Amino acid sequence: MASPSPLLRVEALDKSFPGVRALDGVNLTLARGEVLAVIGENGAGKSTLMKILAGVQLPDGGRILLDDRPIRCHSVHEALRLGIVLIHQELNLAENLDVAANISLGREAHVLGFLRSRAMRAEARRALKLVGLDVSPRKRVGDLTIGQRQMVEIAKALATNARILIMDEPTSSLSRHETETLFGVIRNLKAQGVSVIYISHRLGEVRAVADRVVALRDGKNAGELLRGEIDERRMVSLMIGRDASGWYRREPLPAGEPLLEVRDLATQAHRRHRLSFQVRRGEIVGIAGLVGAGRTELLEAIFGVTPPAAGTICVAGRPVRIRHPIDAICAGLALLPEDRKLQGLVLEMSVRQNISLPGLFRTRLAGMFLNFRRERSDAASLISSLRIRTPQATTPVQLLSGGNQQKTVLAKWLNLRPRVLLLDEPTRGVDIGAKEEIYRLLEQAAREGAAILFVSSEMQEVLTLADRVLVMHQGALAGQLTREQLSEEAVMHLATGQVGTTP
Amino acid sequence: MKKALAIGALLIVISAAASLKSPDFLTAANIQNNVNWSSLWGILAIGSAFVIIAGGIDLSIGSVVCLSGCLLSLLLHGWHIRIGWLGLDTELKFGVPAALTFVLVVAALLGLGHGLLITKLRLQPFVVTLCGLLLYRGFSRWITDEQTQGFGDDDVAALIERFHDWTVGTIPLIEDFELRIPFVQRLFTVRTPFVQEFHLPIPFLIVVALGLVAGGFLHWTIYGRYLLALGRNEQAARYSGIATDRMVIVAYVLCSLIAGFGGVLLALEINSVQPSSFGAGWELTAIAAAVLGGCSLRGGEGSILGVIIGAALIRVILNATFLLGVPDTLADATTGLVILLGVIADELFHRLAARRRLRSA
Numbered sequence: 001m002a003s004p005s006p007l008l009r010v011e012a013l014d015k016s017f018p019g020v021r022a023l024d025g026v027n028l029t030l031a032r033g034e035v036l037a038v039i040g041e042n043g044a045g046k047s048t049l050m051k052i053l054a055g056v057q058l059p060d061g062g063r064i065l066l067d068d069r070p071i072r073c074h075s076v077h078e079a080l081r082l083g084i085v086l087i088h089q090e091l092n093l094a095e096n097l098d099v100a101a102n103i104s105l106g107r108e109a110h111v112l113g114f115l116r117s118r119a120m121r122a123e124a125r126r127a128l129k130l131v132g133l134d135v136s137p138r139k140r141v142g143d144l145t146i147g148q149r150q151m152v153e154i155a156k157a158l159a160t161n162a163r164i165l166i167m168d169e170p171t172s173s174l175s176r177h178e179t180e181t182l183f184g185v186i187r188n189l190k191a192q193g194v195s196v197i198y199i200s201h202r203l204g205e206v207r208a209v210a211d212r213v214v215a216l217r218d219g220k221n222a223g224e225l226l227r228g229e230i231d232e233r234r235m236v237s238l239m240i241g242r243d244a245s246g247w248y249r250r251e252p253l254p255a256g257e258p259l260l261e262v263r264d265l266a267t268q269a270h271r272r273h274r275l276s277f278q279v280r281r282g283e284i285v286g287i288a289g290l291v292g293a294g295r296t297e298l299l300e301a302i303f304g305v306t307p308p309a310a311g312t313i314c315v316a317g318r319p320v321r322i323r324h325p326i327d328a329i330c331a332g333l334a335l336l337p338e339d340r341k342l343q344g345l346v347l348e349m350s351v352r353q354n355i356s357l358p359g360l361f362r363t364r365l366a367g368m369f370l371n372f373r374r375e376r377s378d379a380a381s382l383i384s385s386l387r388i389r390t391p392q393a394t395t396p397v398q399l400l401s402g403g404n405q406q407k408t409v410l411a412k413w414l415n416l417r418p419r420v421l422l423l424d425e426p427t428r429g430v431d432i433g434a435k436e437e438i439y440r441l442l443e444q445a446a447r448e449g450a451a452i453l454f455v456s457s458e459m460q461e462v463l464t465l466a467d468r469v470l471v472m473h474q475g476a477l478a479g480q481l482t483r484e485q486l487s488e489e490a491v492m493h494l495a496t497g498q499v500g501t502t503p
Numbered sequence: 504m505k506k507a508l509a510i511g512a513l514l515i516v517i518s519a520a521a522s523l524k525s526p527d528f529l530t531a532a533n534i535q536n537n538v539n540w541s542s543l544w545g546i547l548a549i550g551s552a553f554v555i556i557a558g559g560i561d562l563s564i565g566s567v568v569c570l571s572g573c574l575l576s577l578l579l580h581g582w583h584i585r586i587g588w589l590g591l592d593t594e595l596k597f598g599v600p601a602a603l604t605f606v607l608v609v610a611a612l613l614g615l616g617h618g619l620l621i622t623k624l625r626l627q628p629f630v631v632t633l634c635g636l637l638l639y640r641g642f643s644r645w646i647t648d649e650q651t652q653g654f655g656d657d658d659v660a661a662l663i664e665r666f667h668d669w670t671v672g673t674i675p676l677i678e679d680f681e682l683r684i685p686f687v688q689r690l691f692t693v694r695t696p697f698v699q700e701f702h703l704p705i706p707f708l709i710v711v712a713l714g715l716v717a718g719g720f721l722h723w724t725i726y727g728r729y730l731l732a733l734g735r736n737e738q739a740a741r742y743s744g745i746a747t748d749r750m751v752i753v754a755y756v757l758c759s760l761i762a763g764f765g766g767v768l769l770a771l772e773i774n775s776v777q778p779s780s781f782g783a784g785w786e787l788t789a790i791a792a793a794v795l796g797g798c799s800l801r802g803g804e805g806s807i808l809g810v811i812i813g814a815a816l817i818r819v820i821l822n823a824t825f826l827l828g829v830p831d832t833l834a835d836a837t838t839g840l841v842i843l844l845g846v847i848a849d850e851l852f853h854r855l856a857a858r859r860r861l862r863s864a
Contacts, residue, residue, distance in 0.1 A: 303742075305741070305742065324744075324746065325741060325742055325743070325744040326744045326745075326746060328744070329744040335742065337742050342736070342738055342739065343738050343739055343742045344739060344742065345736075345739055346732050346735045346736045346739050346740065346803075347735070347736065348735050348803065348804075349731075349732065349735065353728070353732075357728075357732060357740075357743045357745070358743040358744045360725040360728060360729075361725060361744075364724075364725050368724045368725060368726060369723055369724055369725070370723055370724060370725055370728060412743070
């Protein structure tokens, strides 16, 4: 497949960090105009490899050849000059500046320090055209949607005449439609001879966009799939190193009485739409929809983070007034929020203190004193039952891997034995192993009598986990799908607002 | 805790150096004086530590100190309030308990105001308390008509004699070379060959008691844990069901209340309260002590013991520079330099520890 002289060739790359062999003799080739997907679990070495290519880190051993000439990038700037650009998962744009200013950031056209705004805007317009984004270069980046910002980031890379574009989880915050647009842009770039290295956990997207797939496992090459061989099963088995026949599949439970009942609820963000639904004991209900459909707002309204504008919420048949998360917790609700680092965890505090935080007021002694013994024993039992891999209970949670951090958030809520568990993107940024563990934990919670309501942008997750799916579109409930009606096409129909068309 | 020990060691090193260089440093009178002022500043610093741990800042401490000192004196002497356009013409004259209560309630209300403006109106702590700094200073000068306040005249001096002795008085520990420890002294007397006389300032006992209560609150109660958590990440704390607004308000109320109480002690101690200068700049002394003692201005971090030692360190540096004949004009610069070096050393240790942790991981 690789042409006789590939654009980029990586040979026997080594990189060690204290205690970890991040890369161990990794080889890679990239042809001109090729879209190469690099897959692997968290910690497999993908990001290290990309950082070395983009000049963020230096390798310990091995060679990188660009056009058959060995290169050694000491800085991002050098890599940029050679035409290698890394687009981070978290976008690096100055939201307070306009599109043109962002595209030429650091390379502004100027005369004696004075900006040549017109030249900058012309350049921005050219770059925006390449990615097919139709916004004014004068528009403030902060006013763009996430998807548009992604395109601006790509336009910025193209404006530097990038030859190799490295995209790290580019679709993690894009809607379906925006993802399609991105794929169109990638195909377009390909036609112009730009090579793309595409990193993603979303195997469906990899299948759609990649010419070739390279899998990494434990810092080594784990295998390669060519165009015709790319399918989810093969990719998963390369990544986890065993046959993926045990791909998670759950059996629905007989549902009990309604534990959460929402009637005519209006969120602050979408005041005009009224939402009504219920979730029963032992039931796992998914909320699907595009980014911006109001799913997070719905969960946050139920949990009292942003109190609802109208409507009633009943928990276990009794109406509750929820103005603050405290009210929700007292009523037996729990919310695993969308962003675990910002909303889920106090990163500098220990695993133990994070787990105990929401329940401190229940275990307090004499009205105000911490119950240290209880705190220790609760944390210890949850760490072992959820198999949170941490050196000690007193380790700051920021030192844990993404999956273990997410399990810590789950632990802090399971510690309260909630009647209703709300989850917002429960497995975002979590590797496959931890993902399956989280699914099993949720299923176990349902079996023990909780009602579970989760939001997910991953179709695979919705399809495997949910007994029933609510689909949202622009702040309204577009419809409900039972397990029998459930399919990717049915969900997308409702999520994109094609009401009334039964698949 | 480690940080508290580190700056405790620094305190000892500086004290040792000062006593080697100056024979006056280790005299009983000088030690007594240092203990007294370290304690008074330590009290203010504990208040500011609560706000800093909650991720905020309070710049109004010095002005609250001034206002409470002025109010106490006015109320004890009889405060003549005459506001023409309100038709108000009355005199307030209180006894000690009522005056003290009045002053503390006013201080707590000021803190409540700060907290409400910061949490409910979402104003920035820096701005709110900066306005407080200007407001209370100006108000103090206005109500006192810029007259120096004190408790020296006969009436009031008699009235507050006991109050004075119980708050800023001293307990004789060593007299005529004999160590006098309450109760124990009845059994036997210990003769000390070194010191003729040493009296323990009562503010030291107050700061120890306040420190124990504050430290216990911070580390042993759920509310202390809430403060530490929200100082690090307010959003995560709110999502965990913590009434973050209420806890922030509590921090500001405690800070102003402690500043008001400290103002009472300082006014009694100095006994000459000049409305335009009393307490000026002490909010920065308090903040510096808290930072030296291990509080991060990013919030969520700090130990009460460290804060008290931090206050002592600032006092001792000031005292040592004076005794060593460093020009008076350089005193502030010396303090600034030592704090800067302390913070730089702390940051370097942090990085070293992080690197070591990475290596062992």
